[in-house]
Amino acid sequence: MQYQVVSDSATQVQTGCIVVTLDQSGKLSDAAQAINSATGGFLQARIDAKDIKGNVGDTLLLLGVSGISAERVLLVGTGKDEISAFNAGKIVTAIASGIAKIPGTVAVSIADLASECMPEAWWAEQMMLALHSAQYRFTATKPAKEEPARAEKLIWIGSDVGAALERGDAIGMGTDYAKDLGNMPPNICTPTYLAEQAEAIAADGSMTCKVYDEKELEAMGAGSFYSVSKGSSEPGKIIILQYLGAADKNAAPHMLVGKGITFDTGGISLKPGPKMDEMKYDMCGAASVLGTMKTIQALKPAINVVAIVTSAENMPSGHASKPGDVVTSLSGLTIEILNTDAEGRLVLCDALTLGIRDYQPASVVDIATLTGACMAALGKVNSGLFTTDEGLATELMTASGYSRDRIWRLPLEEDYQAGLDSNFADIANIGGPLAGATTAACFLSRFTEGTRWAHLDIAGPAWGGDGTTKNSTGRPVPLLSTYLLNKES
Known part of the structure; x- marks a missing residue:
């Protein structure tokens, strides 16, 4: 998968979908808050309507959001303030499942979830691995009737974690290859x-x-x-x-x-x-x-x-x-x-x-x-x-x-x-x-x-x-x- 690291505001990234987060109390991340402000409180209105609660792995895909450059917004719950490695896995899996079939480019703004135990580079690598897993299909003996829509490029909003994205992409590719051999x-x-x-x-x-x-x-x-x-x-x-x-x-x-x-x-x-x-x-x-x-x-x-x-x-x-x-x-x-x-x-x-x-x-x-x-x-x-x-x-x-x-x-x-x-x-x-x-x-x-x-x-x-x-x-x-x-x- 292609990837790119940018430091742009979440409101300005040109993408088919941007991922931002909220916690279990309903508090929006900084990126989500910026989108909320640019859209006249649209995200907060969805939270107030209890469309999403912010539990670990909760997702809400919002279409036609005006006031930002992204075509869609995926809100993802992160649960309580302190995120365990187990819950981090649930979060990246939920994100990957939500964006894997969105055609073209997708953007992820989750760098603020980084901690001493799980630095930003770790999140980037795990995000790439999760995307590979979400998009994997065995087609060697059962070809798809038509090519499914899929995300082709990941934009990481944050610091320079290009090496981690490259590593995650390579490990994901090797894992997909092993899956193909096993399923054959x-x-x-x-x-x-x-x-x-x-x-x-x-x-x-x-x-x-x-x-x-x-x-x-x-x-x-x-x-x-x-x-x-x-x-x-x-x-x-x-x-x-x-x-x-x-x-x-x-x-x-x-x-x-x-x-x-x-x-x-x-x-x-x-x-x-x-x-x-x-x-x-x-x-x-x-x-x-x-x-x-x-x-x-x-x-x-x-x-x-x-x-x-x-x-x-x-x-x-x-x-x-x-x-x-x-x-x-x-x-x-x-x-x-x-x-x-x-x-x-x-x-x-x-x-x-x-x-x-x-x-x-x-x-x-x-x-x-x-x-x-x-x-x-x-x-x-x-x-x-x-x-x-x-x-x-x-x-x-x-x-x-x-x-x-x-x-x-x-x-x-x-x-x-x-x-x-x-x-x-x-x-x-x-x-x-x-x-x-x-x-x-x-x-x-x-x-x-x-x-x-x-x-x-x-x-x-x-x-x-x-x-x-x-x-x-x-x-x-x-x-x-x-x-x-x-x-x-």
């Missing part, structure tokens, strides 16, 4: 399709792309990955994008690893039929990694990043792994497969070994729709964070707080490791019935020893809705982008 039907979005998408991202020369095919991975000893991919007629891939933006191209990169199971039947440990269509979303970790790399490509930060997508279908067939099979991972550890539906960790562990071995990263974050147990614990609100590295935990929690892409730290104590003991291999691929999200993280930790590593279980937040509202969320692109961009400063 699994007969189109295959491991080969994801590889083609990564190659397209790298085509401008801003980064490099390397793709390992299934046979190469089998030959190099990635038996854990191959145990999953061999069950499908669609060949699995490990896809690597490398971005070298730091002045020192040899500086250790920060690594993202995304689970990309493009469809998960559960394999021989077959899932129940109802809602199995949603298992196309089992590649949302991979989608978020590719979406984050789109953001990195747009902003070109001075950091080095390696992104790995480990992608396969998990299908039942005569070639598929069976419960009780023992396979040898790329690290050399043997794994007893007790449940073929715990396949995400099997593809991730070989990707982690490969990435750490070949790139010696400064840090590693893997992202996966890994366990129903994490969703049972945290619902659809928070992703689960697992790490024993306090510094990395702080970095991710800080990025989460700023981006509003929420995570919650769950335990990863050594005591849980015993749940993965096996009589027949170095490690089993599942623990017992309890603490399933933690034992899954424990499994991955066996392949990251000596590395600053964190695991994000996004099984809950990666998609939402039901029926006609079902949709990928694009999370955690905002979190991952913020986390990486913070490393530039």
Whole structure:
């Protein structure tokens, strides 16, 4: 989306709509008061008539307002004097919903909502993200019958927050891209399709792309990955994008690893039929990694990043792994497969070994729709964070707080490791019935020893809705982008 920063009076901005605010007591912001004065008390008359009360997220769109340059005015409620981060999110979402379909240019005058905790640049970035979200539509397999009206340019009335608007636009674009990948039907979005998408991202020369095919991975000893991919007629891939933006191209990169199971039947440990269509979303970790790399490509930060997508279908067939099979991972550890539906960790562990071995990263974050147990614990609100590295935990929690892409730290104590003991291999691929999200993280930790590593279980937040509202969320692109961009400063 185009954007512009101006310092003009709210009464003078030429725009299809201008957004101003009022609080729960009915007090107009300075910009709203200026419009009220220029229109002979028109806004106050609407408040007196109780057309709007000023509660958080209340909106009132006013047409044909004379005395100002804007064609419309959107009044938005901000609630009580002190605005929490949660309510700030409701406010920008309400604004975006109100102006997303207004054609042409829209203007926003909310700089006075800034505080020490939520500065003006934060509001600008969140406003741009909210607009991307409000305007998102999946059209790849269901094109719109006609092009919908949409706002094409945002005018920010306030101080110079152009960098924040650019950042919000880039993160919003990356999030939209991740949504598209997640929503794509699994007969189109295959491991080969994801590889083609990564190659397209790298085509401008801003980064490099390397793709390992299934046979190469089998030959190099990635038996854990191959145990999953061999069950499908669609060949699995490990896809690597490398971005070298730091002045020192040899500086250790920060690594993202995304689970990309493009469809998960559960394999021989077959899932129940109802809602199995949603298992196309089992590649949302991979989608978020590719979406984050789109953001990195747009902003070109001075950091080095390696992104790995480990992608396969998990299908039942005569070639598929069976419960009780023992396979040898790329690290050399043997794994007893007790449940073929715990396949995400099997593809991730070989990707982690490969990435750490070949790139010696400064840090590693893997992202996966890994366990129903994490969703049972945290619902659809928070992703689960697992790490024993306090510094990395702080970095991710800080990025989460700023981006509003929420995570919650769950335990990863050594005591849980015993749940993965096996009589027949170095490690089993599942623990017992309890603490399933933690034992899954424990499994991955066996392949990251000596590395600053964190695991994000996004099984809950990666998609939402039901029926006609079902949709990928694009999370955690905002979190991952913020986390990486913070490393530039």
